[in-house]
Amino acid sequence: MGRHSCCYKQKLRKGLWSPEEDEKLIKHITIYGHGCWSSVPKLAGLQRCGKSCRLRWINYLRPDLKRGTFSLEEQNLIIELHAVLGNRWSQIAAQLPGRTDNEIKNLWNSSIKKKLRQSGIDPTTHKPLSELHQIEEKSPEITAAEKPKPSSNPVSRARYTGRPENFHHPTQDFFIDSFKPSDFSGFLSFQNPNHGPNHGLNHEPNHGLSTNPNSNLFSKSSELMVSDNHFNDNALLHSMSSPNLSVSARIKPENFPSDNPISPFGVNGISTSNVSSSSDDLQITNCNFLENNDNNSLPEDIKWTDYQFLIETIFITKQLIGTQLISSNIIYYKIFGGFSDNS
DNA sequence: AATCAAAGCAACCGCTGCTAT
DNA sequence: CATAGCAGCGGTTGCTTTGAT
Structure with missing residues (x-):
């Protein structure tokens, strides 16, 4: 319990990776695979902790990464998946080949969230902001239950998505026009x-x-x-x-x-x-x-x-x-998947 | 050109769940 | 059963870049 960060153990490097470090890591994993991550830095001759190596490989060095800006279709899919999955970035990323959970999370927090708010949609509940305000005014008690609150428990999250009759999904207007059915087939990879x-x-x-x-x-x-x-x-x-x-x-x-x-x-x-x-x-x-x-x-x-x-x-x-x-x-x-x- | 704020991004941290012992 | 080690996940931080003034 209360384990120290792995980098405290010895004087390990932190911060941005140099091209030389990248090269060492790529070379090692290409030849030997990563195996146990904790042994990678030693075997690859890196002054990093295994966790840092793993992250660098997964988020940046992996050869199958797409990089580049997200297409409109990708962004729409993220919004849609987020409406169902919440902040389960890794599960969302599983539906976008070549994209990492970190990348998607960053995009969400820096860009999509804002766009949704500007469109009058609450990015947490995917409900219209005006609706949330109405609920708040009518009944503070209901609001407490319906207000989005951070929770790692998906059941809790589900209970906040109060679904009034004739509910209209606000993000529907936001994205649906740009989709054709065939757009989805490429994104859905079953594992x-x-x-x-x-x-x-x-x-x-x-x-x-x-x-x-x-x-x-x-x-x-x-x-x-x-x-x-x-x-x-x-x-x-x-x-x-x-x-x-x-x-x-x-x-x-x-x-x-x-x-x-x-x-x-x-x-x-x-x-x-x-x-x-x-x-x-x-x-x-x-x-x-x-x-x-x-x-x-x-x-x-x-x-x-x-x-x-x-x-x-x-x-x-x-x-x-x-x-x-x-x-x-x-x-x-x-x-x-389940x-x-x-x- | 200089300054500042906002945006974008990479990486870290802490926690959880799984597995081996 | 308890414990330790590990991988993986999501939240957060902080550095860099970009844009506005």
């Missing part, structure tokens, strides 16, 4: 090597959105359908047609990975009244558990599971973004 590109994701076509016929990600179907090794075509997620907050997720329990540590019946935060099961499926409806949980508040240190995230993602994307295309992508990502470690 589970066991899940190839042909997952059979289908989505409801009747939303006035055209799909890219050449993409593996989209094809015509009446339902959002997901399939892969674990889900075997049976995991069915569908959104209810209600315009308010009613959203349901239906996933057959047998299609959860057998070694999945998350029991679909024991998910924290889902009220049992929202869960019904029969011999062959599990249904969770009206996922308002994130909001109507005041009598049974969620502990701050609640374990945020991938499953919760999945439900939350369906909930938020359907309500706030309102475009089936984007919803599908993000849900798709979370399912495969369970990837179990394969």
Whole structure:
């Protein structure tokens, strides 16, 4: 506990890297790989700590980095992903090949945040600033719960995204016009090597959105359908047609990975009244558990599971973004990304 | 040309979670 | 089970560059 910074141990260099140091690090990693980062500086002949070497490599020296200014499409995608993922920079960066979490974080803090504010959008909640002010004036108590506050707990964060009926996602106006469905396919990289590109994701076509016929990600179907090794075509997620907050997720329990540590019946935060099961499926409806949980508040240190995230993602994307295309992508990502470690 | 403020960016710090022992 | 070491993440700092006056 209370470990000292690694650089205190001996007189290690700090601050900006010299070209010579970069060269040593590149040379070493190119030949030997990084292996254990703590041993890299010694082996590479650097007076740096392993942590510093790792950061330099990941954020600057890696050969697959894109560099250069962010395109409009990239910026829009960041905004969109931030609306769902919050400040999970590494997860956002995973969707932007060649970009680092640090780079995206810097862009967000120095540029995007400001642009959103200027557009009248609160960058934390992605709500119109005017709406936040109205809530504040009407009820200070509600404001306390709804006001964005820094939290590492995604459940807490979810509870602040109070979703009034007929909610209109403000960032929709900000970015949506510049996107075509095909713009997304290149950005979404699925990291589970066991899940190839042909997952059979289908989505409801009747939303006035055209799909890219050449993409593996989209094809015509009446339902959002997901399939892969674990889900075997049976995991069915569908959104209810209600315009308010009613959203349901239906996933057959047998299609959860057998070694999945998350029991679909024991998910924290889902009220049992929202869960019904029969011999062959599990249904969770009206996922308002994130909001109507005041009598049974969620502990701050609640374990945020991938499953919760999945439900939350369906909930938020359907309500706030309102475009089936984007919803599908993000849900798709979370399912495969979320369970990837179990394969 | 000089000064100052804002913006941009790289790097550091502290913490968390995972894993090996 | 407890502990230590490590990788990774997100917040923050501080230096450099750019733009305005």
